[in-house]
Amino acid sequence: MRELALVTHSTSPRGGMVHTLALAEALQAAGQPVHVVSQGDPAAGLFRPTSVPFTVLPAPPGGGSLSDKVFASIDQLAGALGDLAHRFDVLHTQDCIAARAAARVRDGGADVAVVRTVHHVDDFTTPALVECQRAAIREPDRVLVVSEQWRRILRDEYGREATVVPNGVDPDRFPPVTPARVAELRASIGAQDRFLFLGVGGVEPRKGTHVAFEALARLTATMPHPPMLAIVGGHSFRDYAAYRDEHLARLPELGLELGRDVVLLGTVSEADLGGWYRSADALCFPSLKEGWGLAVLEAMAADLPVVAGDLPVFREYLLHRHNALMPPTGDSAALARAMQEMYADRALRRRLRTGGRETLARYTWAASARRHIAVYDDVRADTRHPTA
Structure with missing residues (x-):
């Protein structure tokens, strides 16, 4: 052969x-x-x-x-x-x-x-x-x-x-990291005492990044101690510079500051990617189109609770409130409510982690x-x- x-x-x-x-x-x-x-x-x-x-x-x-x-x-x-x-x-x-x-x-x-x-x-x-x-x-x-x-x-x-x-999914791809490494990564972006949502895939139309920005802006306007969003990835054959520039330019009018409320980490090493999965508090993945959404399973493998858009493809392996929160796709108000609930409810995060581990065994x-x-x-x- x-x-x-x-x-x-x-x-x-x-x-x-x-x-x-x-x-x-x-x-x-x-x-x-x-x-x-x-x-x-x-x-x-x-x-x-x-x-x-x-x-x-x-x-x-x-x-x-x-x-x-x-x-x-x-x-x-x-x-x-x-x-x-x-x-x-x-x-x-x-x-x-x-x-x-x-x-x-x-x-x-x-x-x-x-x-x-x-x-x-x-x-x-x-x-x-x-x-x-x-x-x-x-x-x-x-x-x-x-x-x-x-x-x-x-x-x-x-x-x-x-x-x-x-x-x-390889459940061992991103092994646990030390508390010192978690503290180092979070301190590098000013997230020592802030709830940290992780975005994966860069600032792209398909990833619904503008929806995440709008949702974060709602939380920043209403919460005394709002969360922040760090985004990894972005290397692509296609050029999304126009989309990225447009929506990053909108951050000030949304009441968000680049580098403080939204941090772009870019393409990172395999070790650092695992570190961010293990150091964040939840995954924010409001994609408008996915073939599968491998980042969702990767997050689950790293014990990171998931907020993901209610896409048909996600419904094939996600169940709302069992292994993810699934607000309506493209709805920034609904995403903000899901992010706030994730932020506030520690028991919910534990339940979603448990559901995520059960899901991994099937894939x-x-x-x-x-x-x-x-x-x-x-x-x-x-x-x-x-x-x-």
Whole structure:
């Protein structure tokens, strides 16, 4: 049996890459020959150490429009992947760019099958990118999704049947940290005596960051000792500078101060990410769109109680007041009420932590790996690779 390749377009520690690396390690533990292929800086490698063999291919130079960057990445990844394809029988791609590149390699004559996991669908407006994204769903031999919600979306909006293979979580990824480390991190942002909400994913439209800002402003205007919000992450292939600048500029009119009430931590190391999960008081995750919301399970694994928007995908594994508070999505007043209740009710936080631990047991990477292997075996048994 040739190796399986898990292919991504970026080494940045966002959800897709975190998923890819954790899945690769679980597949390796299950005896599956696996290799991770990604684009980035070959000298820097991946965002954390791993026992899985990997290859980081050079990313194309930056610059140009988003369309320019997407198509340059597809071209470069397809060329480099073509040179490696003889080693693999399945190319399991994790994003639009990787899927288009892998399909091009297959259609160029390589004896490989292409599997694609659709974590979510981006809201592109440029016609070329809209069509590129549709092709990245249409061209693979098999399409996977991580939730029933996205299976329905692909069926109804793209005419593509998909197989649901849920995400997993590594409960040991973020081990407990010392009280001294907690105190150090909180002091670094002035949160020694303030309730600290953690946001994950940067300041982005899809993450509903403006809703979090508006909710925090309501609390700041009415509470004598209001909470604060620290946001980690933000490294993205897409440029959200306009959204970020617009909503950061609104902070003063909302009565919030950047650096005091809202702190942007940026992309942090794996160790520091675990430290922040373990040092905050609750997760604030008011996303407007998610494929799954891996940060929610990561928070639960770090014993961090969760406030998350009432998205259909979250309802597949979250239950309001059992393992999360779930105010209506996009409603800043409702989010503020949930944040205030989380702040004020210590017993509620304990109950949500308990519910979170129960939830984790249903989402192991070992179980996810077994379901993936069944898909790979099925794909390998089917030698009919349709031409796109």
